[in-house]
Amino acid sequence: MADHASSASEPEEPKDGELVDSVLAGNVNDYDGLVRRYADRLYSVIYNMTSNHEDTNDLLMEVFDKAFRNLPKYKRNASFYTWIYRVAVNHTLNFLQKRKKHRNNMSLNELSFDERFEQDLKDNRVIGGDKSAELSELQKKLNESLQKLSDEHRAVVVLYDIDGMSHADIAETMNCSEGTVRSRLHYAHKHLQKLLNTYIG
Amino acid sequence: MKKEDQLQQLLKLKQRETPGEAYFDAFVDEFHRYQRTSVLQTRKSWIARWRRALSELAEDFFATPSFAMQSGFAATAVVVLTTVLVFWGELNPGTSNQGSMAMTPSSESYVYGPKSLEDAAGSPAELNMAHLTSFDRDFENSSYVTGESTLAYDSVLAF
Numbered sequence: 001m002a003d004h005a006s007s008a009s010e011p012e013e014p015k016d017g018e019l020v021d022s023v024l025a026g027n028v029n030d031y032d033g034l035v036r037r038y039a040d041r042l043y044s045v046i047y048n049m050t051s052n053h054e055d056t057n058d059l060l061m062e063v064f065d066k067a068f069r070n071l072p073k074y075k076r077n078a079s080f081y082t083w084i085y086r087v088a089v090n091h092t093l094n095f096l097q098k099r100k101k102h103r104n105n106m107s108l109n110e111l112s113f114d115e116r117f118e119q120d121l122k123d124n125r126v127i128g129g130d131k132s133a134e135l136s137e138l139q140k141k142l143n144e145s146l147q148k149l150s151d152e153h154r155a156v157v158v159l160y161d162i163d164g165m166s167h168a169d170i171a172e173t174m175n176c177s178e179g180t181v182r183s184r185l186h187y188a189h190k191h192l193q194k195l196l197n198t199y200i201g
Numbered sequence: 202m203k204k205e206d207q208l209q210q211l212l213k214l215k216q217r218e219t220p221g222e223a224y225f226d227a228f229v230d231e232f233h234r235y236q237r238t239s240v241l242q243t244r245k246s247w248i249a250r251w252r253r254a255l256s257e258l259a260e261d262f263f264a265t266p267s268f269a270m271q272s273g274f275a276a277t278a279v280v281v282l283t284t285v286l287v288f289w290g291e292l293n294p295g296t297s298n299q300g301s302m303a304m305t306p307s308s309e310s311y312v313y314g315p316k317s318l319e320d321a322a323g324s325p326a327e328l329n330m331a332h333l334t335s336f337d338r339d340f341e342n343s344s345y346v347t348g349e350s351t352l353a354y355d356s357v358l359a360f
Contacts, residue, residue: 032229039228044219053220060228061235068236135214142215161212192212193204200207 016080023071031071034080035064041163042088048158049092049151050099051143059095063088078172085165085173089155096151138199145195153188160185 014022014033022030042063047056067087074083146154155174159165160181171178193200242249 035229035232036225039225040219043225044216047218048215061232064232065236065239138211139214139218142211146215157212161209162215189205189208193208196208196211199211200204 017076020071020074020080023068031068034084038081038084039064042084045085045088045158045163046092048146048162049089049154050096051147055095055099059088059092063091066091082169082172085159085169086175089159089173093151093155141196141199145192148195149188149191153184153191156181156184157188157192 014030016034016037019030019033023034039060043056043060046059046063047053050056050059063084067084070087074080146157149157152174156170159170159173160167165173167178167181170181174181
């Protein structure tokens with residue numbers, strides 16, 4: 001999984017490590033290649049952890065900016081793939097902690113803005129036009145259920161079940177053991193099965 | 202199908218919850234704009250932080266004047282005022298009443314002690330007591346019920 005991005009891309013495309021070397025050598029425009037490569041997957045991870053498109057957009061910018069500034073600290077013993085995922089997951093977990101504190105102070109205007117933003121995204125989405133009401137309802141229920149998990153459990157579910165990461169890569173990304181990852185997954189799955197019992201028979 | 206597999210199939214639906222390709226096509230340009238803006242913001246961030254902190258403090262104080270905040274503000278004002286007065290007195294001893302009393306006692310303010318060494322050695326009758334009030338004079342001539350002068354108990358010679 002560590003070489004996922006490089007192996008999935010076309011052969012002539014440079015590998016992550018080559019792009020990183022190039023950026024560190026002063027060709028900062030090559031960072032765009034890394035941004036294009038990971039933007040959609042990191043968007044998905046962050047969105048499924050926050051359930052908010054506006055926050056996801058801001059966080060994605062911040063994650064790529066933070067990764068760019070910290071690129072000289074990137075050590076080659078880990079793949080760039082897990083490193084940037086770690087930056088994204090940690091940054092999102094920090095954000096979620098702060099959001100919990102400020103949630104009660106959130107104004108109605110902010111909420112309505114997010115709903116409008118979400119509606120815009122639905123309208124522009126690839127599958128948006130022909131999406132049935134049933135699917136929409138199911139996605140809503142899925143989001144609600146995911147939000148009932150703790151931040152760490154949700155992160156593991158998002159990385160494993162939605163993003164398709166391996167246990168080993170999740171452990172490296174979240175800086176914990178594989179046993180912890182499996183344990184969190186087991187607990188989260190049991191909890192989700194209870195919450196989604198109307199859809200799972 | 203197992204419940205576990207059914208759940209994983211459901212969760213796979215969330216892979217489709219992303220904005221369209223147009224969003225990602227424009228994302229790199231947006232990111233460049235974000236970075237340029239953040240560079241500008243970093244340069245003047247400390248000024249902005251001070252301004253924001255001050256305006257928030259003022260807003261909170263006037264919009265929600267809680268007792269604790271007002272008390273804190275009053276206490277701070279008192280401390281600052283006291284500090285300024287003390288330092289002013291230290292630097293300009295002649296201009297402050299407190300300073301003049303502490304550093305250069307005037308003849309009017311020093312009424313109870315003898316005027317000079319000669320006075321101190323002389324008899325009480327020789328003291329100029331014209332400036333004393335009647336209470337002060339009674340105090341000067343006070344004696345205990347035994348008829349002995351107060352000086353007798355204060356003096357080593359009494360024992």
